[in-house]
Amino acid sequence: MITTLYIFIFFIIAAALVAVETPHALSAVIALGAVGFGLSIVCLFIGAPDIAITLVVVEILVLIHMIRATLQRDIITIMGPFSRLNVIATMLIFGIGVAFFYQVALQLPPFGQAVMTLIENSPSRFYLEESLNQTGAASAITAVLLDFRAYDTLGEATVIFTAIIGALALLRRTVKRERKGKGAGDA
Amino acid sequence: MSWVFLLVALPLGGGFLLPLFDKRWAERWLPRGSEALTLALTLATAGLAFATIGWEGIYRMGGWSPPLGINLVVDGLSSLMLVVINSIALLVTIYSFKYMEDYTPTGKYYSLFLLMLAGMNGVILTGDMFNLFVFLEIASIASYALVGYRRGAVELEAAFKYLILGSIGSAFIIFGVGLLYAATGQLNMAQVSRNLAGQGRGVIGGITAAFFLVGFGLKAAQVPFHAWLPDAHSSAPSPISAILSGVLIKALGVYCLARVFFNVLGIDEIEGNILMWGGTLSMVVGALLAVGQEDLKRLLAYSSISQVGYIVLALGMGGIMLSRGEQALASLALVGALFHLINHAANKALLFLASGAIEEQAQTRQLGEMGGLFHRMPVTGTTTLCGVLSIAGIPPFAGFWSKLIIIVAALWGGFYAVATLLIATSVLTLAYYMRVEREAFFGAVPERLQKVKEAPAAMAWAMGLLAAGAVGLGVLYLPGLREMVLQPAMNVLLEGLRYAQMVLGG
Amino acid sequence: MPEKEGMSLIVKEVARLIAPPIFIFGLYLTLTGHLTPGGGFPGGVVFACGFILVVLAYGGKRAFRRLPPEGASKYDSGGALLFLVIGLIGSLVGGHFLYNFIQAALPGTVFHLLSAGTMPLINIAIGMKVAACLFMVVMALTLFRLAGEKGGES
């Protein structure tokens, strides 16, 4: 089980590296899709079918967007000048960051031992125990999303609303109304 | 207190409704309906914000008590921020009527504006780490779209830069929230604070603090992370620049830093030092970069970096003093920070609105092309003068008192280097603002500006009210008023752990 | 991207066969969110993908006569407002914004479609909103070139 998880996470990291480094824009987008679908398979392994579904459908939409952005464009990514110093510096910073985070990760509850089992008055345990009785929802996730933390979900709906209104505003046809002979400044 | 959620719900409802007003039927049946609705809603939220002064308590969303559900918290600090945000939003709405008249579609503009307002109010009110992130994203995304609203090449580029750096900031913030959850199993701010106080912060507390410093530092445009601000704030339509510079960076950056570090994580000396020196750096670098600017709005944007540096510096100084146990000194520094926050919000909003009026009437943003505007636009000239004198720290104006408090706190706390830099930067600020006055408002009127007229009445009214603020806000420090507004806000930061007690009881 | 006449006959036929199951699946995900994996959001996205499939297969002109993208904005705002109104009713009835007032009054049988109070309603609201707004934005992006040519650039 945990080996499978490692394999998939390494697969995700490899796909991410390809997505970041390939000079071909469309391949990068496809590799990004591999990251997303790898993630949704991981979700199936760790008991999150809800998220797996959401991720798959969102990934399709993200791919539609990204392919829309890359299709019939300058497909070849311009590569920056590849200086050896840059590579070494990046590797060094990367190594330090990972090593530092490893120390932190040792302090976290070990993998496979959810934090909700370790502490008192955990809200998550309450959700698991009481959501069916108190909210009537069989899915604890939905109970959290739409009852306990419904305010978050309202915020989430607002975020997507805002983003779409913003995108539509930026893609609109006309910016300015006809001027009705107004004021000075006939520039 | 059962109405406090309306501060978020009203602008949200307006934001949802307004895109429908772009339709043809709406323009025929309800000409200027979107403006009227926005005005009504901002009036209502401003009224509600003033009504929260003096309250202290929580509002439970969905009826679930704190660790289970999300709760809204009203205390001195949040009511101060709410008043600042909503009153400036009201004035900016009035100003927008004329300024945005020529742009279409107005419904989407006001919708994004109201959603940004709802996001900021949500950030201020929430008592939950993840909810903070969600509302921060609402406000940020609305502001990304508004920065690019005029859709020119430069505006789009600024919006993209802002969007990318803002998204990096958000990713850091949510990683920090995830780490806090992994360490404590809680998301409620009060409960996280209590758990951390119980189990000790350890390495995780440190790295979470680092993540939050980067994330909120990006939102507050502190110096290593300031690259987006001059572009974004100068490219946005002027009313939006006023909101962005006046309140958005404070609500999403400074307020969140203060809340998270003082009330949730509990500030220690190292973080206090980082905040103080980071603020000092921003203050100095922002002022130095502002000196050479030719573009009026870019100059104002760099000045924002510098002035927000003052606030962060004073917050950090207060944190250091708190961790050393010097309560009285810390209270002075924190009052200075909050006082300067209010003053800068009013002044910078005023200056951006004035720059918008100039841009609208004289069709230029370059200082070199202006001159003698004082005679052509007396209201704009007078109000700008008030704002400039206040932000540069000339004695009877409000900005002077807040800077004085910060400098005195630095001197008494023994931070002589910081105090020297504070004074030097104040002089520098005075210098570059005097240059604005000289080049734009005094001297001979160039040929092409002969026909320039005063800004329309709505714009002039908004600027006049803000100028009154720039002159009169100094009274907030007088005894009597101080106990109403500044003192309770400062006490929230001073007694960091009382927050958990107030929310959770016991 | 969409040609005016749509894609080839095979694509149209396949789309006609596939589209109804997609819509039913989206509806299923939305309505049973409180019982099984899924919910308003993935349901809405599936719905939007169904619309997009139809439009891409049949081409802009013909499809938009049936589903005009401008009309979608009504559902977008409507869904969001429905969510907000449910919250407001909760505050009027139960004293708390977003209070699950239906569950408190009529608990329903667990594991049945009509249970969990306001949750199915909120799921429908979110599904409607998400489907409409994602459909709109994808259409705006794909039709962008047309729009750019028509509009007066400034």
Next chain:
Amino acid sequence: MLYTLVFALFLIGLYATITKRNLIKIIIGVIIMEQSVNLFLLLVGYRMGGMAPILDKETSLQEFVARAVDPLPQALVITSIVISLGTIALMVAIAIRIYEKYGTYDIAEIRRLRG
């Protein structure tokens, strides 16, 4: 160890966002950062041999409480996925507009604004 890998993924995204010159690559970097945060939250809530936090008729409540994984991070992840979808839609809209104005995705050629 798993957490460290997730953090490495986060750093890969950050690296792409900061150093790449192509707008598409920058967007990809942001998406990778957001995905890594989602993965982190999911792993935090996992418990060995866990089942999905969705009750069905066959499982008893005791067994459910003893075995189900943490539902809270999953709810957070759904919210954060939606937020990142919104951000991506806006990013792509701006990127396409920029392409139309400048005819390229390369920021070295786009950069009209100074630092």
